[in-house]
Amino acid sequence: MPRVVDGSKFTTLGVTAGTGATSLYTVPANHxxxxxxxxxxxxxxxxxxITVQYFDSKTSxxxxxxxxxxxxxxxxxxxxxxxxxxxxxxxxxxLTAETAGTISVLISVEEYYDPNR
Numbered sequence: 001m002p003r004v005v006d007g008s009k010f011t012t013l014g015v016t017a018g019t020g021a022t023s024l025y026t027v028p029a030n031h032x033x034x035x036x037x038x039x040x041x042x043x044x045x046x047x048x049x050i051t052v053q054y055f056d057s058k059t060s061x062x063x064x065x066x067x068x069x070x071x072x073x074x075x076x077x078x079x080x081x082x083x084x085x086x087x088x089x090x091x092x093x094x095l096t097a098e099t100a101g102t103i104s105v106l107i108s109v110e111e112y113y114d115p116n117r
Contacts, residue, residue, distance in 0.1 A: 012037075012108045017050060017097035025107050026092040030115055035085040035093070037108035039078050042071035049098040052079060052105075057090035065093075071103065089114070 015024055027033045042048045052065040065085075071077055087093075087109075097103045 009111045010108065011111060012106065014104060014106045015095070016101055017095040017103045017105055018100045019097060022095045022097075024093045024095050024105055025109060027087045027089050028111065029089050030113060031089055031111045032114045033087045033091075033109045033111045035080055035087065035107060035109050037078070037106065038065075038080040038085075038093070039076055039106045040066075040069070040071055041076040041104045041106070042073060042102060043104060044099070044102040045073050047072050048102045050103050050105075051096045053094045053096075054085065054087070055092045055094055057092070058088065062094070068098075 013025055015022060025035075038052070040050055040052070047070050049068045049070050051067050051069070053062045054065055055062050065079055069077070093107060095103075095105055
């Protein structure tokens with residue numbers, strides 16, 4: 001169980017997705033995280049597709065958050081829109097874009113120290 005008394009840390013990261021699997025965020029050891037924001041921005045003049053997956057380190061299984069999601073030209077999509085995603089130590093969010101360098105991704109997470117993870 002996360003130890004809220006030890007406080008939490010907010011982290012925001014951004015990457016530009018490639019055509020191979022690009023790791024966006026990995027939960028540190030001995031932590032649990034809550035994804036509060038995940039947005040996908042297509043900075044290209046044409047629609048582009050992206051796949052976003054959640055990797056569950058406990059079962060070594062990937063789950064689709066989006067699969068070949070088409071984002072209109074010069075627009076963005078909020079994947080976590082008013083909801084959240086809970087992650088455990090060593091879980092991660094992975095991206096694969098249709099075309100490298102066209103989709104920028106921003107994630108904001110809240111990390112909690114959890115000595116049992």
